[in-house]
Amino acid sequence: MAGDQQRREPSPLRLLAIAVILIGLVLAGLRLVPGSPFGDQAAATWDVGAGTADGTRVDDAAGRSNRPSAEPSPSLPPLPFEAKDLDLDIEGWYGWAVLDRRTGEIIGSKDMNKTSTTASLIKSWIIADYLRRADEKGQTPSDAKLADATLVIRDSDNTRAEQFYNNVGRSASIKRAISMCGLTDSGVAPDGGWSRTALSPRDVARLGNCIAEGKAAGPEWTDWLLNEMRQVRGAGDFGIRKAFPAAERKQIAIKNGWIDRTQEQEMHINCLAIGDTWTMGVMVQYPIELGYDYGMKNCQKITEALLRPGV
Helix, strand or coil, rough: CCCCCCCCCCCCCHHHHHHHHHHHHHHHHHHHHCCCCCHHHHHHHCCCCCEECCCCCCEEEEEEECCCCCCCCCCCCCCCCCCCCCCCCCCEEEEEEEEEEEECCCCCEECCCCCCCHHHHHHHHHHHHHHHHHHCCCCCCCCHHHHHHHHHHHCHHHHHHHHHHHHCHHHHHHHHHHCCCCCCCEEEECCCCCCCEEEEHHHHHHHHHHHHHCCCCCCHHHHHHHHHHHCCCCCCCCCCHHHHHHHHCCCCCCCCEEEEEECCEEEEEEEEECCCCEEEEEEEEEEEHHHHHHHHHHHHHHHHEEECCCC
């Protein structure tokens, strides 16, 4: 009919053009499928390390150069101590350890895991344990109790230390120190007393960090305890901080221990110090006839040998 349009069959060239377009679209889609053999090689390796023949991953330098990179962390100022092997003219045994409070890294003598009896050094933990537990119970120590704690820390009063030790459950308190402060070498005294608590130099440094970061005494009392430890006086003021210039000593918190072990015929001298960015433990054992002063001076001597030039 005159008004009807005749249907035209597509020409072979038109069919071929359509087929080419469809095939192109299919291939383009396959490139986006993960693992496809048609995939773009650059896309496959952008965030994945190249493989070696044995399957070990290596960095893909080309891919890495195209990735956004984080700004490098600024270098931390060095601690005032250097890691070195010491060969000092000291009788008996000595060990030391320094903990970087910024990173948690510990450097020390090869036998920094060897334990010795702490004597009065452990009083720093006993008072911290008492203060934290009181705060956890919602209690505020009386002025008289705080005055007693001051005498234990600053003057190493043994009678008052024993009273606080009984208050915190005796050896149960030492077990809390081991658990809370991550001490790996230490142990409770066989007789349960505080004086024969066994700590290693690196655990002394860990205990110092536990106090400094607020775990030991809790947030309410940490500053108070550190201030008391900066004011240790009299016979107990020796060792690590004496190796520093006078202007810096007042900022270093300490607690030392010293005792003659007649059973072992040894002197045990121990030093704990807490600085702004570090904590340190030094322990010495030597024949009893050499007296207290020998160990107290050697605790300082060991520290001096580890200090960087110019400190």
